[in-house]
Amino acid sequence: MTPQRRKILALFEDLGSGIHLSAEDVHDKLLNLDVRISLATIYRTLRLLVDMGFLNELELSEGGHRFELLSLDKPDHHHLICIRCGRTEEFESEVVIKVGRSAAEDLGFKLLESTLNVRAICPACK
Amino acid sequence: MTPQRRKILALFEDLGSGIHLSAEDVHDKLLNLDVRISLATIYRTLRLLVDMGFLNELELSEGGHRFELLSLDKPDHHHLICIRCGRTEEFESEVVIKVGRSAAEDLGFKLLESTLNVRAICPACK
DNA sequence: GTTGATGCAAAAACTTTGCATCGTG
């Protein structure tokens, strides 16, 4: 754990668990806090934090992957995404987790994680 | 409907509905059939076919988006993805569709489509 | 000192766009 890695993880922790940031977002937000870390290091660290299980990697919207804090109280949660404005809401569902688990078991896969992505149009964009 | 568009859609139809292709994949497979279409046109056409509802756009794995044929008998289906080798299996679940629908309704969103992505490790990669 | 992490810049991978040209009606 280097200072840079701590700063990046701390950023996610400060923002809370419902926030989705791209690598650029992380870079910009750290700059606003006068923390200067190269984009290359941010990419490397995000990858690392995902592998270590601190972050979750999302591929919801255009313009690159997003990362979010994986909090223990919300292991598998789901996303409702407005395809027009990008607004995303999170929700949970025990049933969905069970479906994922049984799908994995049926085919002999070892389950890691399951997320339901619901694409929709939010009230403001209708 | 131009010859190029027909060729691209025909490729998906020939391969069937469980196949996930990147833009590059489409380009390569068409070349193997001696069909020469520029990558730019392929990107434009894939976008078009998604908008027209013929294809579904996926963001499952590394290396760019994938596209699959949207068949009428499988409107909302789900993916079990091996994070090691990229093998993906499809399955369906009525329950998951219902969860997506009610999540959208709860927040006043207009539902378009919902897919459950289950990340796991397949038997061969365990 | 050795090892791994960082920053920078260059490169790679993926996607879009401008523009001239081609095809179809």
Added chain:
DNA sequence: CACGATGCAAAGTTTTTGCATCAAC
């Protein structure tokens, strides 16, 4: 002819990598 679609090449984005330097043990 008019219109939109295509191909090509250039540009734009996002992400990775090589390499010299730096920091920690």
